Structure formats: structure tokens, C-alpha cells
Amino acid sequence: MATDVNVLELMLRLVISMGLVVAIIVVAAKFVRNRPGLGLGRTGDGPKVDVLDRTQVGRNASVAVVRVGGRGLVVGVTEQQVTLLAEAPELVVKYEQQEAERTAPPAEQDAPGRTRMNFVEALREATVRRS
Known part of the structure; x- marks a missing residue:
């Protein structure tokens, strides 16, 4: 069964x-x-490509500054192709300086930090009704 x-x-x-x-x-x-x-x-065997900046110049076209193996290149990018417009090592140096400034730790200063109580007091001061 x-x-x-x-x-x-x-x-x-x-x-x-x-x-x-x-x-x-x-x-x-x-x-x-x-x-x-x-x-x-x-695969790790080719040069590393970093897009440093990119600007749209049309619906399907843009200009990009890229770093390839330490060289700075300005390229035109469309849907069908990528065209080398110029070499621009000075743009790469400028970008690296800006990046270093952005990521640098803040300078040692004796600026007073805002504590929680200072924050609460600032809120009270901002929201108090004055007649």
C-alpha cells in the first residue's frame, strides 16, 4: 500500500x-x-586607474582627469570610445596636494570644545522666550 x-x-x-x-x-x-x-x-598585473575629476559636457559625453600608473591624463569619454585629449601631470600634482590637505589631521589648537552642557545651554538660549 x-x-x-x-x-x-x-x-x-x-x-x-x-x-x-x-x-x-x-x-x-x-x-x-x-x-x-x-x-x-x-588581476593586479595592469596599472591602477584613478578617476580624479570628471565633468559632463554633453548628454553622453564627459571629460575626465585620470591617473594611470603615476601619469596624469585628460580623456574624453563617450558611449563608444575613450579618447586621449592631453597629458596633464600638473593636474595630478594639484589633486594630490588638495587630497593631502583634506585628509591631513587638524592642527593642534587650544580651541575650546563644545561639551554636552554647552550644547544644552546654547539650545536653551536659542529657544528662550523674551518679552
């Missing part, structure tokens, strides 16, 4: 099968990630 189905056995088989599938996917992802030339991720 009816076959005796053991639910516990089916659940165990399901968990083992799913674990095996996940393990195969993880191994395949690691294998593909470590293979150069498959088009997935950076």
Missing part, C-alpha cells in the same frame, strides 16, 4: 545536499577569482 516515508531521513538528505551544493559554489568562486584572464575582478 502506502510506502513508509521517513521525514527525518528526507530532511537529513536535503541538508547534506544543500551543504554540498553551497560548498561547490564556494570552491568554484575561489577558483574563478584567482584565475587571471577570466574577466572577473582585477
Whole structure:
């Protein structure tokens, strides 16, 4: 008549099968990630490209300043192509100076910091009704 189905056995088989599938996917992802030339991720053998600035000049066109391997380049970018417009090492130096100024730690000063009580007092002062 009816076959005796053991639910516990089916659940165990399901968990083992799913674990095996996940393990195969993880191994395949690691294998593909470590293979150069498959088009997935950076291979690390080419120069690093940093987009320093970009300006839109049309609906589908822009001009960008990029740093490639320490060289500064001005390129025109459209949907179909990227065109070298000029080399601009001085723009890269200027950008690096601005970046250093932005990321530099603040100068040591004896400026008073706002404490929580100062903040509360400032709020009270700003919201007090004066007749």
C-alpha cells in the first residue's frame, strides 16, 4: 500500500545536499577569482586607474582627469570610445596636494570644545522666550 516515508531521513538528505551544493559554489568562486584572464575582478598585473575629476559636457559625453600608473591624463569619454585629449601631470600634482590637505589631521589648537552642557545651554538660549 502506502510506502513508509521517513521525514527525518528526507530532511537529513536535503541538508547534506544543500551543504554540498553551497560548498561547490564556494570552491568554484575561489577558483574563478584567482584565475587571471577570466574577466572577473582585477588581476593586479595592469596599472591602477584613478578617476580624479570628471565633468559632463554633453548628454553622453564627459571629460575626465585620470591617473594611470603615476601619469596624469585628460580623456574624453563617450558611449563608444575613450579618447586621449592631453597629458596633464600638473593636474595630478594639484589633486594630490588638495587630497593631502583634506585628509591631513587638524592642527593642534587650544580651541575650546563644545561639551554636552554647552550644547544644552546654547539650545536653551536659542529657544528662550523674551518679552
